[in-house]
Every structure is written in structure tokens, then in C-alpha cells.
Amino acid sequence: MRSVRRVLVVGGGVGGLSAAIAFAQQGSEVLLIEKAPTFDVPGVGLGQPANALRVYDALGVLPDILDSGFIYDRMFVFGPDRDLIVEHKFLLGDDKVPAVCALSRRRLHQILLAAAQRAGVTVRTGLSVAKIHEQPDCVTVRFSDGRTEQFDLLAGFDGIRSTTRLHLVGTAFVPRPSGFGAWRIQVPRRDYVTGMEFLQGIGSKTGAMPLSNDLMYLFHIRPEEPGAFFEKQRLAELLRERLRGYGSYVAEVAASLTPASDIVYGAIEPMLLPWPWHRGRVVIGGDAAHTFPPHLTQGAAMAVEDAYALARHVLRGEGSLDARLMAYSQERYARCAFVYTFARQWLEDEQAIRTAEDLAAARVELMRNGSARIAVSDRILNSYRP
Numbered sequence: 001m002r003s004v005r006r007v008l009v010v011g012g013g014v015g016g017l018s019a020a021i022a023f024a025q026q027g028s029e030v031l032l033i034e035k036a037p038t039f040d041v042p043g044v045g046l047g048q049p050a051n052a053l054r055v056y057d058a059l060g061v062l063p064d065i066l067d068s069g070f071i072y073d074r075m076f077v078f079g080p081d082r083d084l085i086v087e088h089k090f091l092l093g094d095d096k097v098p099a100v101c102a103l104s105r106r107r108l109h110q111i112l113l114a115a116a117q118r119a120g121v122t123v124r125t126g127l128s129v130a131k132i133h134e135q136p137d138c139v140t141v142r143f144s145d146g147r148t149e150q151f152d153l154l155a156g157f158d159g160i161r162s163t164t165r166l167h168l169v170g171t172a173f174v175p176r177p178s179g180f181g182a183w184r185i186q187v188p189r190r191d192y193v194t195g196m197e198f199l200q201g202i203g204s205k206t207g208a209m210p211l212s213n214d215l216m217y218l219f220h221i222r223p224e225e226p227g228a229f230f231e232k233q234r235l236a237e238l239l240r241e242r243l244r245g246y247g248s249y250v251a252e253v254a255a256s257l258t259p260a261s262d263i264v265y266g267a268i269e270p271m272l273l274p275w276p277w278h279r280g281r282v283v284i285g286g287d288a289a290h291t292f293p294p295h296l297t298q299g300a301a302m303a304v305e306d307a308y309a310l311a312r313h314v315l316r317g318e319g320s321l322d323a324r325l326m327a328y329s330q331e332r333y334a335r336c337a338f339v340y341t342f343a344r345q346w347l348e349d350e351q352a353i354r355t356a357e358d359l360a361a362a363r364v365e366l367m368r369n370g371s372a373r374i375a376v377s378d379r380i381l382n383s384y385r386p
């Protein structure tokens with residue numbers, strides 16, 4: 001097999017940066033392109049569970065991540081007034097990696113970008129792919145600036161609206177509205193918020209994730225019209241209305257919202273692409289291949305697992321490139337299918353709680369089975385070794 005020497009990574013998110021580092025550290029010449037003009041990413045924060053932290057360890061960035069984030073080892077499910085239903089200690093991590101380290105998305109990007117540059121990755125921003133021309137022994141790419149270059153592999157980590165996925169499967173597989181949306185805002189951390197928290201309400205769910213000693217982010221998940229667009233000026237008023245019915249810090253945050261509050265709203269649009277995730281010398285990973293409801297905090301984690309696995313299969317696998325890319329697709333699909341199914345069911349079950357009676361029934365069931373259920377998921381997620 002002609003070896004894979006020149007790799008184009010499309011997309012400079014968590015997945016693309018990790019793929020670029022993994023290929024470059026193993027000797028490939030890597031060009032990473034990002035369509036945004038800078039790496040000044042929006043977004044609030046990310047919980048990075050042990051399985052992602054093991055990949056970061058393999059990429060050599062674990063100490064920077066642990067130094068920058070807030071480490072926690074449990075999750076809690078409360079009622080709407082923060083009355084405890086379940087406390088769960090994650091069965092994630094080991095002596096080397098904690099269960100979860102949460103940090104701001106911006107900081108995670110800075111760490112990965114610096115590592116990519118140290119590994120010799122060439123990074124070009126403000127650039128995207130205009131045309132992909134596949135040939136048997138290379139892939140020729142015309143960029144948005146008119147330049148044309150040849151690569152041995154094109155790895156598309158270009159996110160939920162991936163044009164690389166469009167090239168592979170057209171519109172046959174696209175993220176579809178679930179009918180639910182997620183609201184997020186960064187706020188001062190309450191000192192009693194020391195882990196991932198869910199406050200199960202009636203008709204919605206709210207919660208918080210600590211990001212540092214000083215900061216946490218508050219999220220709110222509820223039914224929203226597919227395609228809903230909210231004017232920035234109205235976000236505070238709309239979120240305040242939606243948080244009515246919750247007590248504790250949620251009520252305090254709701255009362256403090258102003259039109260200047262930095263609120264992020266996004267629809268939840270799950271998608272899982274069946275294998276193959278490639279054709280010829282073009283392959284995808286991360287949100288381009290799968291997007292999950294956020295409940296297991298595994299979206300970015302699966303993107304970095306994909307990234308590392310892709311480099312391993314391509315550079316150290318057996319057989320033709322096609323066989324290696326198929327082995328990558330099969331390995332990753334199985335794991336992502338678990339996250340997709342578990343997170344999606346969780347979303348649908350929690351949002352089906354529409355009355356006080358539903359909440360009372362859910363409370364009893366969660367007290368009995370909630371922790372054991374998450375424990376099974378923890379074991380599956382924790383089993384991954386890069």
C-alpha cells in the first residue's frame with residue numbers, strides 16, 4: 001500500500017486538532033484548515049471524561065488540561081428545588097486520569113492548537129475546501145482561495161454541518177431536529193456545586209457543570225420548535241421565563257439575567273452515520289459523523305477517540321487503506337452507537353416528565369436504578385484504551 005504521508009485535516013475543532021496532532025506525532029505531514037478566521041471559539045465549557053483524558057494523555061497534553069480545569073468524580077440528580085434524588089460516584093478514571101475534568105472550550109482549543117504547532121502541523125485559518133477530486137492514489141483538493149494541493153488522505157472533522165459528509169453521503173444522512181433545545185450560560189460557581197448536576201423539572205431539565213473554582217455553566221434543556229431562532233436581545237427574557245419553576249441557584253441565575261448576559265442557544269439535532277465513514281481517501285470523524293444529546297458529555301470525547309483511532313488504523317493497521325478505514329468505521333460506530341442510544345433515550349425519558357405525577361414516578365425509579373444505570377454506562381465508556 002502507498003503509505004499515507006500527507007494528510008489534510010478539515011476543521012480545527014477538538015476532533016480536527018486531535019487528529020492533526022495524532023497524525024503529525026506519528027510522522028505524517030499534516031495541513032489543518034479551519035474556515036473561521038481565528039480560533040476564538042464560541043461555546044461555554046466541556047466536561048472531558050476519563051476516556052477523553054486518556055487520549056489527551058497519549059497526545060501529551062494531559063497535564064495542561066488537568067491544570068486548566070475543574071476535576072470532579074460525581075453526578076447528582078435533584079428535583080426542581082435541588083432536593084436530592086440520586087448521588088452517583090462515576091466509575092470512570094484510574095490512578096492517572098480523574099473521572100472528569102471540565103474546562104472552558106476556549107482553553108481546550110488553546111492547549112490543542114499549541115500541541116499541534118509543536119508537532120509540526122501547518123495550520124491555515126479562513127480556508128475551506130471548494131472541491132474534492134478523488135483519484136486512486138491521491139485526493140486532489142481545491143481550496144476556497146483557489147489553490148490546489150494533493151494529499152494521501154483527507155480527514156473531515158468539520159462538525160455537525162460537515163461538507164465532507166455531504167461529499168460522502170449527500171443529504172441521505174443529516175442531523176435532524178429532535179424537537180428539543182439546549183440553553184447555556186456561564187455563571188459564578190456556587191461553592192456547593194462540586195460535580196455534574198441535573199435538576200429534573202416538569203417539562204424540562206436544568207443543571208450545572210463546574211468549570212473552575214470560580215465558574216460553572218448552567219444549562220437548560222426543553223422542547224423547542226425545530227428551527228427556532230431567538231433574537232439575541234430577547235434571550236435573557238426567554239430563558240428567565242423558561243427557568244420559572246426551579247429553585248436554588250437556578251432561580252438566582254434567572255433573576256440575574258439581563259440583555260447583556262452571554263446566553264448560548266442551540267437545537268439538539270442527533271445523528272449517527274452508519275458505516276462506512278469513508279470513500280476512497282476521504283474519511284470523517286467527530287460531529288461530522290455523529291452528534292449526540294449532551295447528557296453523557298461524550299460528544300467531544302468521541303471526537304478525540306475517533307481522531308486517535310483514525311491515525312492508529314491508517315498508520316499502523318493491516319491491509320489496504322480501504323480495509324484500514326473500514327476497520328476504523330466499524331470500531332468507532334459501535335462505540336458511538338452506544339453513546340447515541342443511551343443519551344437519546346435519556347433525553348426522551350426526562351422530557352416525557354410532564355406532570356407532578358410523572359415526576360413522582362421518575363423520582364422513585366431513579367432512586368432505585370439511577371446510579372446502577374449510569375454505572376453500566378461508565379464501565380462501557382471507561383473501557384476504551386487509545
Ligand SMILES: Cc1cc2nc3c(=O)[nH]c(=O)nc-3n(C[C@H](O)[C@H](O)[C@H](O)COP(=O)(O)OP(=O)(O)OC[C@H]3O[C@@H](n4cnc5c(N)ncnc54)[C@H](O)[C@@H]3O)c2cc1C
Nearest residue numbers: 011013014015035047128158159286287294297299300301
Ligand atoms: C449543549 C451542548 C453541550 C455539550 N457538552 C459537551 C461536554 O460536556 N463534553 C463533551 O465531550 N462534548 C460536549 N458537547 C459536544 C461537543 O461540543 C462536540 O461533540 C464537539 O465539539 C465536536 O467536535 P468536532 O471537532 O467534531 O466538531 P466542532 O467542534 O464543531 O469543530 C468543527 C470545526 O470545523 C470547522 N469547519 C466547519 N466546516 C468547515 C470547512 N468546510 N472547512 C474548514 N473548517 C470547517 C468549524 O468552524 C469548526 O471549528 C456538547 C454539545 C452541546 C450542543
